[in-house]
Amino acid sequence: MEGTTLLQLPEGMRLDQIQVTENGLIIEICATAPTSSCPLCAQPSSSIHCHYRRRLRDVPCAGRQVQLRLTVRKFCCRNPYCERKVFAERLPDFVEPRARTTIRFCQQITSIGLATCGKGGARLAARLGIRTTRQTILRRIMDLPDFPAESILFLGIDDFSFLRGRRFGTIFVKLENRHVVDLLPDRKAETAASWMRQYPDLMAVSRDRGGDYAAAATAGAPQAIQCADRFHVIKNLGEALEGLLARHLAAHRSRLAEQSSATPLGDAHSTQPPKLSPKEALQSQAKREERLARANRASRRQPLPTRWGSAMLPSRVGWKVRPFPNNNHIHEGLILIHTCPFSANGGKQAAIISLSCTGNW
Numbered sequence: 001m002e003g004t005t006l007l008q009l010p011e012g013m014r015l016d017q018i019q020v021t022e023n024g025l026i027i028e029i030c031a032t033a034p035t036s037s038c039p040l041c042a043q044p045s046s047s048i049h050c051h052y053r054r055r056l057r058d059v060p061c062a063g064r065q066v067q068l069r070l071t072v073r074k075f076c077c078r079n080p081y082c083e084r085k086v087f088a089e090r091l092p093d094f095v096e097p098r099a100r101t102t103i104r105f106c107q108q109i110t111s112i113g114l115a116t117c118g119k120g121g122a123r124l125a126a127r128l129g130i131r132t133t134r135q136t137i138l139r140r141i142m143d144l145p146d147f148p149a150e151s152i153l154f155l156g157i158d159d160f161s162f163l164r165g166r167r168f169g170t171i172f173v174k175l176e177n178r179h180v181v182d183l184l185p186d187r188k189a190e191t192a193a194s195w196m197r198q199y200p201d202l203m204a205v206s207r208d209r210g211g212d213y214a215a216a217a218t219a220g221a222p223q224a225i226q227c228a229d230r231f232h233v234i235k236n237l238g239e240a241l242e243g244l245l246a247r248h249l250a251a252h253r254s255r256l257a258e259q260s261s262a263t264p265l266g267d268a269h270s271t272q273p274p275k276l277s278p279k280e281a282l283q284s285q286a287k288r289e290e291r292l293a294r295a296n297r298a299s300r301r302q303p304l305p306t307r308w309g310s311a312m313l314p315s316r317v318g319w320k321v322r323p324f325p326n327n328n329h330i331h332e333g334l335i336l337i338h339t340c341p342f343s344a345n346g347g348k349q350a351a352i353i354s355l356s357c358t359g360n361w
């Protein structure tokens with residue numbers, strides 16, 4: 001097998017020499033095409049003026065760093081009307097003009113950065129034999145072209161922080177393919193509304209439950225249905241459940257206290273839980289936290305529709321679940337009618353929590 005094929009060099013390249021050093025491989029190559037086209041007038045020329053050397057970093061070979069020493073020829077442009085008299089030959093599929101790395105090396109850096117991040121990408125690249133920095137990785141990612149403007153039907157909007165707790169921006173996500181389509185420098189309703197006006201085809205906006213983005217969606221995409229996104233639905237549901245159960249637990253305890261005060265002193269003492277020592281209380285608390293963590297891990301392993309659509313909640317706390325009626329864009333939802341066994345009026349007090357969400361769970 002020829003060296004150019006082994007190293008996957010482009011056609012028309014000649015491999016002159018390979019040196020193995022302590023730091024890696026030094027490979028000398030040159031182009032052999034008989035002519036090259038002037039970049040200004042595009043007229044081909046075979047008149048070689050001179051040569052010079054370029055040093056390029058290339059993708060690693062078996063974990064070794066690779067340095068290419070490319071001999072570049074300079075041609076004379078024979079077009080009398082062209083302003084360029086001498087030009088260097090171009091290798092557009094292999095290396096860009098004045099670049100110090102090959103195109104495939106840059107592509108590997110970009111892929112590593114997209115799969116990881118700046119610091120993590122630099123660490124991974126070092127393990128793969130690629131010498132780079134986190135700044136280079138981030139610069140490659142930022143050099144990527146933006147997604148072309150296209151129709152967006154389902155949009156997700158939320159805020160994010162440039163500086164935690166101090167400076168916030170707005171992120172837009174196209175929910176059909178889960179791609180980030182744009183970032184805004186603030187989280188003002190007017191800015192988000194003006195951005196949404198560029199997309200008159202919007203059918204649904206998934207947002208948090210704050211007022212700013214609701215106002216933005218109303219002003220910028222009045223034709224779109226607004227719904228709470230999964231994160232905020234689950235967060236609000238958890239908070240509502242926590243408050244509800246806390247209230248009923250307090251009612252349950254007060255009823256127990258009333259019963260104990262109504263019974264003789266000896267019987268009341270017998271119903272009280274035994275008083276724990278500080279060490280036993282710590283152990284009991286640790287066991288409670290371990291049980292809670294185990295339950296959380298088990299619930300995360302289950303797919304979300306099963307978690308909220310099945311009878312798991314009702315079986316544990318006595319909820320009745322009724323499916324939310326479907327309409328055009330809301331594919332899945334729940335109405336939870338609560339009849340709590342701890343409530344003071346014998347379980348007939350009902351609380352209703354209605355949820356709606358898009359199909360992108």
Ligand SMILES: [Zn+2]
Nearest residue numbers: 038041077082
């Ligand atoms: Zn020319």
